[in-house]
Amino acid sequence: MILNGVEIRDSFAEAFPMVGTRLIITADTAKWAMIAAKTMTGFATSVIGCGCEAGVEREVPAAETPDGRPGVAVLIFAMDIKGLKSVVPNRIGQCVLTSPTSACFAGIEGGDAVSIGKALRYFGDGWQISKNVDDRRIWRVPVMEGEFVCDHETGSVTGVGGGNILILGTSRGEALAAAEAAVDAMDKVEGCILPFPGGIVRSGSKVGSKYKGMFASSNNAYCPTLRAQGPTQLPPEVASVMEIVIDGVSEKAVSDCTRAGIEAVVKLGRDKGVVAIDAGNYGGNLGPFHFKLREIMS
Amino acid sequence: MTGLVLAPRGTFEARVDLTGALPGDEGLAKLKIGYGGRRAELGELFEVSGTVDGRLTIEGGGAELDRVGAGLSAGEIVVKGDVGVGVGLRASGGTIVVKGSAGDFAASELSGGKVAIAGDVGARLGAAGDGSKRGMSGGVVVVGGSAGARAGERMRGGVILIDGDAAENAASDLIAGTLAIAGKLGRNAGRGMKRGTLFLRSAEGLASGFRDAGEHDLIMLRVLVRRSQELAAFLGEDAGKARRYAGDLNIGGKGEALIVIR
Numbered sequence: 001m002i003l004n005g006v007e008i009r010d011s012f013a014e015a016f017p018m019v020g021t022r023l024i025i026t027a028d029t030a031k032w033a034m035i036a037a038k039t040m041t042g043f044a045t046s047v048i049g050c051g052c053e054a055g056v057e058r059e060v061p062a063a064e065t066p067d068g069r070p071g072v073a074v075l076i077f078a079m080d081i082k083g084l085k086s087v088v089p090n091r092i093g094q095c096v097l098t099s100p101t102s103a104c105f106a107g108i109e110g111g112d113a114v115s116i117g118k119a120l121r122y123f124g125d126g127w128q129i130s131k132n133v134d135d136r137r138i139w140r141v142p143v144m145e146g147e148f149v150c151d152h153e154t155g156s157v158t159g160v161g162g163g164n165i166l167i168l169g170t171s172r173g174e175a176l177a178a179a180e181a182a183v184d185a186m187d188k189v190e191g192c193i194l195p196f197p198g199g200i201v202r203s204g205s206k207v208g209s210k211y212k213g214m215f216a217s218s219n220n221a222y223c224p225t226l227r228a229q230g231p232t233q234l235p236p237e238v239a240s241v242m243e244i245v246i247d248g249v250s251e252k253a254v255s256d257c258t259r260a261g262i263e264a265v266v267k268l269g270r271d272k273g274v275v276a277i278d279a280g281n282y283g284g285n286l287g288p289f290h291f292k293l294r295e296i297m298s
Numbered sequence: 299m300t301g302l303v304l305a306p307r308g309t310f311e312a313r314v315d316l317t318g319a320l321p322g323d324e325g326l327a328k329l330k331i332g333y334g335g336r337r338a339e340l341g342e343l344f345e346v347s348g349t350v351d352g353r354l355t356i357e358g359g360g361a362e363l364d365r366v367g368a369g370l371s372a373g374e375i376v377v378k379g380d381v382g383v384g385v386g387l388r389a390s391g392g393t394i395v396v397k398g399s400a401g402d403f404a405a406s407e408l409s410g411g412k413v414a415i416a417g418d419v420g421a422r423l424g425a426a427g428d429g430s431k432r433g434m435s436g437g438v439v440v441v442g443g444s445a446g447a448r449a450g451e452r453m454r455g456g457v458i459l460i461d462g463d464a465a466e467n468a469a470s471d472l473i474a475g476t477l478a479i480a481g482k483l484g485r486n487a488g489r490g491m492k493r494g495t496l497f498l499r500s501a502e503g504l505a506s507g508f509r510d511a512g513e514h515d516l517i518m519l520r521v522l523v524r525r526s527q528e529l530a531a532f533l534g535e536d537a538g539k540a541r542r543y544a545g546d547l548n549i550g551g552k553g554e555a556l557i558v559i560r
Contacts, residue, residue: 103517133476134526138518
């Protein structure tokens with residue numbers, strides 16, 4: 001399949017089930033809501049090294065938040081509910097509770113409950129106050145700035161982690177520009193996050209390594225400088241590859257996000273240095289979700 | 299009119315205990331209820347009509363009608379008049395609407411659902427019943443008029459809103475929950491209060507163990523008015539700032555009285 005001069009390879013992204021939740025973080029200003037959200041979702045690019053994958057889903061207008069202040073929705077994914085229950089209160093406690101004027105609310109109903117205030121209330125050292133209204137409990141934890149307000153818990157959902165596209169460009173700059181265009185489009189899809197820096201991975205990995213104890217290592221088949229030293233997936237005109245990893249609350253969300261990214265890259269076309277779009281997989285035997293690029297774009 | 303309808307056959311000569319007269323009961327006419335010192339079939343005192351659909355309307359009402367909606371867990375009861383003691387006693391769900399006034403122990407030990415009383419209520423609204431340690435633990439109670447003594451006594455959860463005044467000893471020994479009073483307080487409000495929140499218009503009438511903790515911008519208020527229509531109506535949809543009084547400090551309590559600044 002060739003679209004606007006860009007080859008859509010006959011490949012698929014192989015993705016896995018992950019357990020995730022959404023939180024609504026608010027603050028007096030949109031600036032501080034975003035600072036809390038970005039801090040809270042920092043160092044959460046890959047579950048392999050960070051214990052979770054997290055990112056900003058979208059800004060939430062004040063009229064839609066539980067306290068009527070500007071908000072940011074974040075999504076956090078872990079490999080299982082136990083992991084999620086561990087990372088969520090930890091991250092809120094260190095990054096949201098500490099952030100000026102912030103509050104933190106549940107963004108998903110149903111599923112296994114994940115603690116927010118249920119765990120963080122103890123910071124109040126006995127001075128914490130709960131209010132139970134409309135069958136929902138909130139906690140007020142006195143802090144030096146005033147009060148930190150949060151929901152008792154949030155829900156969870158089984159989502160999809162590890163959707164991805166690879167953008168093969170004729171130069172580093174062109175590959176990055178195409179990836180940035182893709183991220184801009186993909187950010188608009190609700191229910192998804194792109195957990196890597198700026199949404200982009202410049203160091204996609206393969207499973208395993210020649211070194212004992214390494215679970216993942218550089219994906220040498222897509223490394224342009226190694227083209228002459230072994231099997232390669234890169235034609236001669238490709239000088240750089242950028243990957244975008246997608247985690248979503250549903251298969252549809254990841255599929256929609258994948259399509260939005262490919263469409264944005266295709267719009268730039270071969271003239272802007274995009275040679276092909278590919279996807280990372282493990283042969284199809286590891287992950288139950290296969291996002292076939294050509295099917296998505298057909 | 300739909301649902302079941304109870305119409306009094308005449309004036310009552312003794313107190314009527316309506317425990318068990320609930321909206322989902324098909325055999326309501328045969329239900330044995332207390333009538334003064336004896337048991338009587340409900341159909342002897344009320345003409346029962348309509349069909350079972352989760353609603354029960356009591357035409358007329360009367361201060362002799364005790365324990366209306368006691369133990370209600372679902373459905374709706376509407377009383378077109380006054381009720382006696384114990385309306386909504388230990389109810390856990392559903393809705394009770396009283397278009398007149400209610401006697402003592404209204405919504406006593408309520409754990410869920412909603413009780414709305416258009417007029418005044420007697421003493422011990424939402425309080426613990428005699429011999430019980432704890433009062434109301436959940437649900438919402440809205441009183442359009444004033445409340446008698448000891449409203450919210452030993453309540454430990456839920457929300458009570460009183461549009462009128464509250465007589466002496468409101469919120470005494472209150473354990474937790476929210477009690478909002480739009481009118482004047484009788485003396486000694488909040489005495490022995492352990493936790494929980496009072497929403498007041500003025501601190502006048504608070505027990506001596508309350509201390510002024512200053513004015514604060516409370517995010518919690520913004521959340522409450524967005525999650526509770528009743529609190530939004532009471533506090534104002536733009537509620538944010540309040541003066542906080544902590545108490546009852548005389549017993550080491552960690553409760554509060556908040557006066558929302560409009």
